[in-house]
Amino acid sequence: MMLINGQPAESVSALDRGLSYGDGLFETIRFVGSTAPLWHRHMKRLRSGCERLRIPCPDAQQLLDEAQQVKKKFEDAVVRITMTRGVGERGYAPPSVVVATRIVGAFAMPALSVQTYRDGIRMHRCHTTLADQPLLAGIKHLNRLEQVLARAEWSDPALAEGLVCDQHGHAISATAANLFAVVDGVPVTPAVDRCGVAGVARAAVLDVLGNCEVRDLPLSECLGASELFLSSSVRGILPVQAVGNTVYAPGPVTRAMQRHWRDLGFPTEQA
Amino acid sequence: MMLINGQPAESVSALDRGLSYGDGLFETIRFVGSTAPLWHRHMKRLRSGCERLRIPCPDAQQLLDEAQQVKKKFEDAVVRITMTRGVGERGYAPPSVVVATRIVGAFAMPALSVQTYRDGIRMHRCHTTLADQPLLAGIKHLNRLEQVLARAEWSDPALAEGLVCDQHGHAISATAANLFAVVDGVPVTPAVDRCGVAGVARAAVLDVLGNCEVRDLPLSECLGASELFLSSSVRGILPVQAVGNTVYAPGPVTRAMQRHWRDLGFPTEQA
Numbered sequence: 098m099m100l101i102n103g104q105p106a107e108s109v110s111a112l113d114r115g116l117s118y119g120d121g122l123f124e125t126i127r128f129v130g131s132t133a134p135l136w137h138r139h140m141k142r143l144r145s146g147c148e149r150l151r152i153p154c155p156d157a158q159q160l161l162d163e164a165q166q167v168k169k170k171f172e173d174a175v176v177r178i179t180m181t182r183g184v185g186e187r188g189y190a191p192p193s194v195v196v197a198t199r200i201v202g203a204f205a206m207p208a209l210s211v212q213t214y215r216d217g218i219r220m221h222r223c224h225t226t227l228a229d230q231p232l233l234a235g236i237k238h239l240n241r242l243e244q245v246l247a248r249a250e251w252s253d254p255a256l257a258e259g260l261v262c263d264q265h266g267h268a269i270s271a272t273a274a275n276l277f278a279v280v281d282g283v284p285v286t287p288a289v290d291r292c293g294v295a296g297v298a299r300a301a302v303l304d305v306l307g308n309c310e311v312r313d314l315p316l317s318e319c320l321g322a323s324e325l326f327l328s329s330s331v332r333g334i335l336p337v338q339a340v341g342n343t344v345y346a347p348g349p350v351t352r353a354m355q356r357h358w359r360d361l362g363f364p365t366e367q368a
Numbered sequence: 369m370m371l372i373n374g375q376p377a378e379s380v381s382a383l384d385r386g387l388s389y390g391d392g393l394f395e396t397i398r399f400v401g402s403t404a405p406l407w408h409r410h411m412k413r414l415r416s417g418c419e420r421l422r423i424p425c426p427d428a429q430q431l432l433d434e435a436q437q438v439k440k441k442f443e444d445a446v447v448r449i450t451m452t453r454g455v456g457e458r459g460y461a462p463p464s465v466v467v468a469t470r471i472v473g474a475f476a477m478p479a480l481s482v483q484t485y486r487d488g489i490r491m492h493r494c495h496t497t498l499a500d501q502p503l504l505a506g507i508k509h510l511n512r513l514e515q516v517l518a519r520a521e522w523s524d525p526a527l528a529e530g531l532v533c534d535q536h537g538h539a540i541s542a543t544a545a546n547l548f549a550v551v552d553g554v555p556v557t558p559a560v561d562r563c564g565v566a567g568v569a570r571a572a573v574l575d576v577l578g579n580c581e582v583r584d585l586p587l588s589e590c591l592g593a594s595e596l597f598l599s600s601s602v603r604g605i606l607p608v609q610a611v612g613n614t615v616y617a618p619g620p621v622t623r624a625m626q627r628h629w630r631d632l633g634f635p636t637e638q639a
Contacts, residue, residue, distance in 0.1 A: 111450075233513055
């Protein structure tokens, strides 16, 4: 089920700027029963993204009501909230009066196996690199062709994610999750001020890992890490078992973050 | 009027990947009566873009039939053709079987004044810069937040366009048109292999200007040019009168291109 501007609907105007120009942003929010443990973080990022793109930000309580409504038929669900700059005339100039489009839809939670959380995932090393664009970096906006191209590089279901770098040889993230490495005993996550998305799960991990460095992470350093894991608001904390031919074992930082994730209120798929 | 996958319609599925990820591309095509003088160039670029993004390319004759149908109520029109990777499940992975979405809609031609073509336009110098992304450069894809941000920098109607640079200080284009400069008597247009759009009007100008250099154009060189003009498949050849405080007079290359444009079959709005 889906609500568009509060009304049950399945389609949007073909003149919506979200479609014409990718002029908007989104959140994908995991619900556990009727609770979304990271709800406030999602709202904070949405507000910040709306401010940066100058799109009117919806009321958080209204969004929560709508999210609860669309997820009714699911036990657990992923709710996607999309905000666009609304319908506009042809041309890039924003309308003088913006009536944003608000889309709230629910999807089934993807299946997550005990093995995944115990042993970790295998990753493809993507050739697609992310462009530096500080004006858009961090925002979960609708311009996602880079991620589409990166994800299209492999179809082997044994590879759960792809490692994506920027154009300077720094590891940035997975195609749809953030990246953490443990280097010389210290956790590191790539800065996302030139490219990449400032993940909500990443923010939660950063808050609990007091000593995590946020900086450029050269690919060689990433591949030489003692632990590697991904953070995703939908999939949680995913140990990385391999990137291409480089193998890892889930280590103590990864395990501690998995426990923290469970404490936040997410189910413990891990063994 | 609009046709979506050949049927009269005004809306698309809220699950269309064009909306979810900007996963698609478009053409805006000027019709003069029932003729689109640059039709074959538009089809060539659309085909090339579809190949690069691996989106199934529609049949050109079918598109022409649909364009003629939607533009009926207009004397002259701008027809926008949008192709997306169609409806997909949540997630960046392309569907295993892609059923592309095809949107063909007509818009009124924007008003163009004699003065504009005679005296030229004034341009804002944009602070927004374009990111280098060779995998997407040249394609008229749906990820247009950079252009939206650049166009949102000014609202003064006396400024008809904005000059946009890349992150290395090279002039690239206007927000919605390509750029030509005459430097030391030689026409130059910026390369669009790292960012920017390979305009259809740009291609037509390049074909007739046998000696035009396609290369990096440092902003200082652009500002010091003896002539500056824009090419747009909708607006044609626009002399540039000023970029910020730097002024220009329409020169012989600009005038020759305006004549060529008329010879291609576009009306002569210029005096």
